[in-house]
Each structure stands twice: as C-alpha cells, then as structure tokens.
Amino acid sequence: MISAWVLAKMAYNVISIVAGLTFFYVTSQSAKPVKKQQLEESISLIINFILFIWVGKILLNIGIFVTDPLAVLAYPSDSYAFYAAVLLLLVNVVFKVRRKHLNISPLLSALVPIFLGSAFVYEFIDVVVNGNALSWGHLGLLLIVAVMFLAINERKPAVIVAGNVFAIWSAGQFLLTCLLPYSTLYGYIVARWFLIVVFIISVTVLIYNNRKRVRS
Template structure:
C-alpha cells in the first residue's frame, strides 16, 4: 500500500508537469524550435531534481539503505530530501552556467509558466481527489500569479517579470503561513525559513547576473 501511494503521488506530479508543459507551449510567443529546446532543458533539470530527491532520501536514511535498500522505496520523500535536492539542483545549474554558458534567466522565465500551471493542476487534483481543503489558499495564490503573468508578460522586461513572480510567490507563501498550519509544494512541506533563504539566494543570483550583464 505504501508503494502504491508513492506511485500515485508520482503519477499526479507527472501529469501536472505535463499540463504545465502544454500550458507553456500554448501561451509562449517563442518560436516552436526555441520552445522545444527550453522544454528539453527543463525536462533534463526536472529529471535531475527527482534523482537528487532520491539521493537525499538515501542520505537521510543511510542506515536503512545499507541494511535493506528496497525498503527505501516505501519511505516517502520528506521536506528534508526536497531541501537537499534543491541545493543539488542549484549547484547543477551553477555548473552548467559556468561550464556550458547556460542561459539561466531565459530558462527561469520559461520555467515560470510550467511551474505555475503544474502547481495549479496538482493542487486542484488534491482538492477534488483527496478533499484537501488546506490547498485552497495556495491554489488561490497560484491562480493570482497566473493571471498577473498573463497580463504583464508582453508589457515588461523578462527580468522584471521574473522578479515579480519570485517576490509574489514567496511573499504569498509567507502570508499563507500566518493562517495555515503548514505550507506545501507538490506535497512537500515548506518551512518559512526555507522560503526566506530561497528568496534571498534567488535575489542574490538575480543581482549578480544583472551586474555581469551591465559590466
């Protein structure tokens, strides 16, 4: 039953991400070949992120993994594995940026609609299928960000759009933390300290990237 539950959760996330891809492909004004390339890069990073979650889960349960590796399949990935995966994926992106000149800003701007649409689908499924009323707040936040994204996409620079989405998402999550007992993203609990650290790190990288472009 535990493995079946894990597989169901993974299936919902996969379907949500696919819907996010479709949403990006439909609304993006980029040429088709460029959109395909962006989705390939996002897919590669998402696959790496999933691998990193499993690596994090193994590291956090290393004693169990040594004695009974298959038992790790029954362990649901918790927020700590998610935090480790986030650290690993940031290092991965940094490596690609340094060694392969990855266009981080372009990639993030393509990831925004994928993430928002996938989050909307995932939270909607949680409400309809699992009757999870705690997701209403986050669903409302995601809907608001999607509307804002659609309204301002062609009216401001991509740098400003990224900043607005980042600030709006983190600020909205922190506001929800005042009223909800916990915060989740794709089923993983998010601690307020992680959101603040994520925000500070992202802003730092954003400023650093802009500084390099100016110089």
C-alpha cells in the same frame, strides 16, 4: 497502503508536469524551434530534479540504506529530500551556466510557467480528488501569481519575471503558513525558513538586476 499512496503521488506529479509544460508552450511567444529547445532543456532538469529527490532521500538515510536499501527506496520522500533536491538542482544549473555557457534567460522563460502550471494543477488535484481544503489557499495564490506572470511575461526580461514571481509566491506562502496549520508544494510541507531563503534570493536578484540596468 504506502505503495498505493506512492503510485497516486507519481500520477499526480506526471499530470502536473505535463500541465506545466503545456502552460509554457501555450503562453510562450517564442518560435517553435526555440520552444522545442527550451522544453528539452526543461525536461532534462525536471528529470534531474526527480533523481535528486531520490539521491537526497538516500543521503539523508544513508545508515538505513546501507543495511536495508529497500526500506529507504520504498518509503515516500520527505521535505528534507525535497530541499536537498532543490539545492542540487541549483548547483546543476549554476554548473551548466558557468561551465557549459548555458543562457539562463531562455531557461527561466520556460521553468517559471512550468512551475506555475504544474503547481496549480497539483493543488487543484489535491482539492478535487483528495478533498484537501488547506490547498485552497495555495491554489488561490498560484492563480494570482500566474495572472501577474501573464501580465508582465512579454514586457520584462526573464530574470526580472522570475524574481517577481518567486518573491511574491514565497511571500504569499509565508503568509499562508501564518494562517494555516501548514503549507505544501507538490505534496511536501514547506518550512518557513525555506520560503524566507527563496524570498531573499528573489529580491537579491531583482536588486542586482535593477542596479545593473541603472549602471548600463
């Protein structure tokens, strides 16, 4: 049963990621060479994120992994492995920005629509295939945020767009956790503290950039 569940989840993830990449490619107004470079960098980060989930799962179950590694590898990842992967991905991005002088704006211009497109399709699959009525709330929230993204994407800097998107998404998700038994993201139950952290970071980025624009 677990193996069948894992295979189904992997299929959902692949379909969702492809949908997210397609959403970015269709909505982006950048030239094709630029979009190709953004896609390559985004796919690299997505692969790293998937690997980080496995790393997080191993680190969080290191005692069991030493004695019985297959028991850890065969078991589905939990929310804590997802949180660990998010943290490791942020560290990876910061490292690339600081050490390799990666321009964050083109990266955010790709990652934001990829996130919205992939998350929306994942929730849609969860509703249609699995009949999960609880996913309707997140599905509606993602639709609202996606419409907002399309409205401001070409008129605002990428950092501002990302800050607005994740601030509204995290606030909406937090509200859903108050109305529903739980709220999920890519099949992982999302804790309120995680949403609060995302909201605080997003608002901080918006305030910092607003003050930076005023000073300049």
